[in-house]
Amino acid sequence: MRAVARNGAIVCALFAVSDAFYIPGVTYKSYKDGETIPLLVNKVYSGESELQYAYTELPFACPPTGRVKAGRFASGASISLNLGEVLRGDRITVSDYELRMGRDEEARFLCEKEVDAAGIQRTRLMIQNEYRAEWIVDNLPGATSFMSTDKTRKYYAAGFKIGEVVKQDDGSPEFAIHNHVTLVIRYNSAPGRDGEKGKKVIVGFEVFPKSISAEGRTKDGLPSDMQGTHDPMILAVPSNSTDVRDAPGASIKIPFTYSVYFREDEKLEWKNRWDMYFVASGDSSNVHWLAILNSLVIAGLLTAVVAVILARTIRGELKDDAIKLKPTRQTPTQKTHGLLGSIDDIEAEADLSDDDEELTGWKLVHGDVFRAPASASLLSAVVGSGIQLLFATIGILMLSAVGVLNPSFRGGYASVGIALWLFAGVFAGYFSSRLYATFGLPDWQRNVFRTASLVPGLLFATMFILNLFVWIQASSNALPFTTLLALVALWLFIQLPLVYVGGWYGYTRAGAWSQPIKANAIPRQVPPQSWYTGSVRGVVLAGAVPFMVVFIELVFVFKSLWLDKSGYYYVFGFLSVVGTVLGLTVVEITVVAVYLQLCAENYHWWWQSFLVGASSALWIFAYLVYYFFTKLHITGFVSSMLFFAYGALACSLYALLVGTIGFWSAWLFVRRIYAAVKVD
Template sequence: MKPLNPSFIFLLSLTVVSSSLGFYLPGLAPVSFCEQNSKGDAEECQTEIQLFVNRLDSVESVLPYEYDAFDFCKDTDENRPSENLGQVLFGERIETSPYKFSFKADKACVKVCTKSYDTGSREDKLKLDFLKKGMELNYQHHWIVDNMPVTWCYIVEDNQKVCNPGFPIGCLVNQEGKPKDACVINADFNKKNTYYVFNHVDITIHYHSGDETNGMHARLVAATLEPRSIKHSNDENPTCEETPMDIPADFKSNLKVTYTYSVTFKQNDDIRWASRWDYILVSMPHTNIQWFSIMNSLVIVLFLSGMVAMIMLRTLHKDIARYNQMDQEEAQEESGWKQVHGDVFRPPRMGMLLSIFLGQGTQVFIMTFITLFLACLGFLSPANRGALMTCAVVLWVLLGTSAGYVSARLYKTFGGENWKTNVLLTAFLCPGIVFVDFFLMNLILWVEGSSAAVPFGTLVAILALWFGISVPLTFVGAYFGFKKPGIEPPVQTNQIPRQIPQQSFFTKPVPGIIMGGILPFGCIFIQLFFILNSIWSHQMYYMFGFLFLVFIILVITCSEATVLLCYFHLCAEDYHWWWRSFLTSGFTAVYLFVYAVHYFFSKLQIIGAASTILYFGYTLIMVLIFFIFTGTMGFFSCFWFVNKIYSVLKVD
């Protein structure tokens, strides 16, 4: 294996990373807006702006809830836009809201609705308790205008501006008088054991004026808001200038909460529509850390490439040349990897299970590569909601042929004859484990009433895709795999297995497997932090260029680390390399799980048994998929390496 050319790495970095710095959204058409008295054609521009609401989530709970669960103001003509498969699986629940605006029509302190809570009503008490629980756990609104998140921008340390695509429903001052979460923004939030609900929002919508002389109308380029808590003294004619809306922890008197809003339109011709997400993405200071991660990973790759090149070009070349110049008697006195040529291709134990893992790993690799490549091109951007998950699921279903073919071909190479069992397990074993885990997690979400619970109809649709498309395609791939002959080894296998000499500590299976996963994990652990943040801390992930580059580096690192350890083990005359090559790089998944446990206890504030079970349940799915993927990369690299070095030996 030749080391990577530095110029190739540089060009690949520029190409891939540029896609994470530029944010173009192919396939998403802009919407034009105009005033009601404008002469523009109604088909060319819109005058009404509809604000959509999404599910509410929290960093202290894995359970998201629908907007209606917290007894907020509802739209009289409530309807839901069509959702794709990815949105349903991610638990997004987008619906219309009573917040409706006319373009360029500023409004101040507009009443939306009033919610009343009677102490004599058990239903009202449950609604208020659930609202207070949401404020205690810091649940966040997620509003959408023109397919763009309505953000809450504020200043943090070092005078840095952060724009968060969500804002809290309220906050809590505990019994000691210590404000939690958003209560620190206002000194008037000072009553002990009191909740403050953000029942008023000041919305600012920025628009690009366009060029009406060329028939180009205005387009929305940003939407921000500032949440406020106001106790309205007059529910019918609010002024939005009163004291904060406090809700005592003890529900002893009737309560009314009036929700209001103000909206202001501002012209901003400095922001183009194609880059209107940039003000959100720039506020996430991760780029420098990402570059550090990439450079760290490249150093590891270059080191491993140099080691592999040294082995291939120097050690192996000299060994093979010297070995081929000897006669047979002298060759038999040699030790090391050359002496196990008669046993190195002996079929492994549990060859069927290994072939099944390799078939599934090939399917996952191709799916991941295509998905990340499309994400780099911008087709699976955050603005195209649910597209990433939808693409991954559809690709996995359609790639059943590759899993069946690889599994059948390798199983035949191992000398297996139970082809029916092999095909069935390839189609059902790993997907079945994932589905059972997913279904159990979904049961917990159903019991908790979370919006993330996948509806029964969607589960049926997933099963239909699995049984109706993926399984038949797996059978088709297996049919072509079994029709072809198995892969012929370059050397013959002895009838009697050779005795393996006593191994040192570092060449024993377990220490070698444990060491093999360290370097691949070292290439990804920084990127893994941002991925876990996007999943569990609800941060927006958009740097797919970095992710794609790290994916390529991970594949190379798994391959080279496995080849190095495989060579050392063969030199120690241990020819059991089949499973070891798979487990060496596959052990990276164990480090992934350990890091996920560390992340749970050190970074997250999740409380509750249900949230904890959900976290580790979904983490196990990630670990299993990652184990199969990395193990497959290591196995095929080692398979190529062993075939390469033994094919040049002149062995009778």
């Protein structure tokens, strides 16, 4: 227990250091007074839909004219994206909004956009579904500002609504579009020599949207009085029709304007500018600590159980002089006579049977415990892929906990995760092939191809099918054909060769792992089992324990992914601690389950050891279904299908990860206890 406490203290210390260390970006961009700052428009998203849309493709978006130039950027130019940004549906374009450092603009006219009836109807539906726009200035997303729960701190929520629902006098709803935005750019003096030269860095980007009617404007298209109250810009055509769709030939003209204000903020430094987006999340830090405490309590109880099994039961049995086993049955030689073999073989089997009758529990199945399982080739591929995923997951958590991966690196989690996954193909091939050789299976090249194709094939096939539905909806979630080709190229030219190299070395050079006891020629019959050993019910019940370790932290993960959408899950320090405890819990519950199974004289533990940890994914998916119907307001067939499809994929990867951890821990445990058995 002292070792556990010491390790826990070390983990908490590392967590404290990682929580304090944060890298918001590689370098800063400083601006001199009057220098043009490009405003980038990205996409719109909603908590009520899984479909996102490129902002420039919306029916009310002003088309860029190219008049704004900032360095190598010109309005209308598309910004090159990394793979992670493409996968998350980003489509970033330079806009016509003109921002010059330090120069306030009370009102500027952008454009007047004519929107037809179909565009009006689509915009009304998007306002009804509370779509929000994501704009970017100096890599900061435009934010709506709020006050924290204790009313002492201001914080940012990324994005702003494209419109609002307005109640008429008779109570009927109307939809008003936000056709005016007030942009507040907060800045501070640049650090170092740039600051001495009077240059500034941007530390905040706030957007205050407003709806202003097209009536009562000047000849320049500006409202006559920016400070007064205004009627909203209602999305309705001037006709006697009760519905926009009843007037297909009608259209309206929407004027778009904006204001720009620069404000100095000396309290906020550039390196801490992302903290404004995390204030609201920081208020829930006590709940994160509760999640860690819950995980530690469950892991502590399991540790006590495992300690009893290892220190008392097994160690006591190993010291017993009765654990002296005769040589196991060997595979019958070619010198056999008749169907039953030679007289010597039959007598040897009889002697072993008499000796086995004196043994009980896990000792009785010593001659069958290392027998190759059913579908051994598939198990090798699954476990090898799990090792690959484990390496990538640990790498992402470590880089995130120390701040190398952070929200300023847009798309970084997916891009770096894919890179780590590809590199870990060497380990996947190595461990898969060595396990394949241990099972005594030939044709390692087929195993290599199976290992390299299992997870990528599942992911690509699912994404390709879903992409067809998303493409029909004209959503930015749809992956371009070139991206699909790039993913295939990554698999063909990087993933497959690396898995092949690792597989070749693992099978031909390293070879099979030696087993402490050789398997008998004839399998022992498994006696009737209890409901908790070797059954689906027992596996599912055991999977509930790892789920209880993580379910509190899952609330924050789900909220970040499906409620906030553009919200950023940043507490990877907490997640790393919970993940570490989760791994320890999976190890312990698997060891307990396998030990009970062997004591019940059931030697089919190979797949069972994998499924015990993996079954917790069923509980997570069940919780995901509950979350969908109780917390979310996602509507539409395609959005619902995307939610459950991506949720099922995430749970499958989680099952692969924790199942692999359980498998290797069980194998080490079984090898250890049977290696201590004395064979006469």
